[in-house]
């Protein structure tokens with residue numbers, strides 16, 4: 001017996017698509033994916049966000065902005081022998097937390113399947129971080145498409161992909177020539193992305209890591225928080241290597257209107273008053289992302305360098321040991337903030353003209369879209385690759401130091417800071433301003449990023 005087809009009612013056909021978002025719990029990954037989620041909700045998508053209890057707090061702005069279209073799906077954090085109880089975010093332990101947290105989250109596979117199968121209106125698609133490559137298989141199992149979210153550059157993905165495809169060849173050389181890539185870049189082994197270095201340093205390649213990464217490019221679609229004007233060549237290079245044409249270049253996400261984090265009202269009132277009283281473009285903002293704390297020697301050198309530069313500055317520190325008496329010595333000219341600031345809001349303040357940064361990809365995008373000149377000190381992970389893009393390809397930054405353990409020469413550091421924040425930085429500041437204008441155009445109403453965002457929403461509507 002055949003069932004009579006029920007006509008689709010108007011309200012059913014207009015039902016907003018429901019998707020599930022699975023961020024990786026590191027601020028550099030989580031925050032941009034929540035930004036993307038916010039933009040999707042603004043365009044009528046309903047979203048369930050997978051999270052563990054210790055990370056629920058980071059969803060608050062999103063939940064407040066979209067009380068009826070965002071739902072948190074909270075799973076207990078699966079324990080791992082090398083993580084202390086309570087650690088659920090890389091921010092709590094630093095870069096070494098990536099691998100154990102990745103391993104822990106893999107154990108959520110069965111609970112997610114169970115949640116999906118018992119949901120009255122299951123999601124039509126998953127967007128998950130590129131550190132969660134295993135969700136490609138999960139999606140195959142439950143029969144929905146997976147979109148990989150890249151909180152990193154096209155250039156970085158090209159470098160990793162090339163290295164993994166040529167792992168035996170690059171194992172025996174240093175420096176490494178990536179001849180296949182646009183501009184044929186050369187990297188010292190110690191400046192390759194951490195994920196590649198880990199594979200090179202083990203006696204046999206870490207096949208699990210390689211497989212996990214390659215799952216990303218096999219997924220149904222890819223979303224990049226990047227931009228054609230920053231790295232069009234690498235975007236084209238990767239497009240040729242993707243098995244599909246569902247590439248959505250939606251960036252810089254931090255510049256897309258009505259964002260979650262750009263409001264200067266989120267700056268601490270004391271800091272805001274101080275910034276308001278500083279001349280335009282005079283302040284150097286110093287922050288090395290959400291994970292890295294400097295050693296005592298590094299702090300001493302940086303403090304002395306800042307002192308010698310005679311530049312106004314805001315230095316955001318975590319557990320970094322700031323030298324005794326430093327804050328009094330620089331009182332009025334510099335401020336040390338302990339903990340967390342709303343970085344984007346600070347960078348957007350008219351008083352900020354420079355950004356001493358580790359070149360994490362989000363910091364890069366936030367700095368560039370604010371028109372700040374970046375003074376790069378790449379330390380680990382993708383940061384050397386990003387610094388090469390900024391300094392050598394785009395000419396919008398200067399390198400002030402290199403390496404996670406390196407102690408800079410304070411005199412030289414002070415000289416470069418003073419020069420770059422002054423007359424000597426004019427050329428690079430003009431290029432930074434040109435890039436700021438280009439990224440702004442991409443994120444305006446008819447810009448390519450907004451078109452791709454709308455294309456993604458349309459794609460969900462078709463599933």
Ligand SMILES: O=c1ccn([C@@H]2O[C@H](COP(=O)(O)OP(=O)(O)O[C@H]3O[C@H](CO)[C@@H](O)[C@H](O)[C@H]3O)[C@@H](O)[C@H]2O)c(=O)[nH]1
Nearest residue numbers: 027028151289290291340341342343360361362363381382
């Ligand atoms: O006081 C702070 C410190 C950080 N942030 C924000 O935290 C994010 C930090 O991200 P990022 O600049 O990318 O640095 P990490 O936290 O170090 O991010 C990791 O993840 C990134 C994305 O994969 C990589 O590019 C980095 O190298 C890697 O260290 C940015 O959005 C910042 O605005 C704040 O808002 N306030």
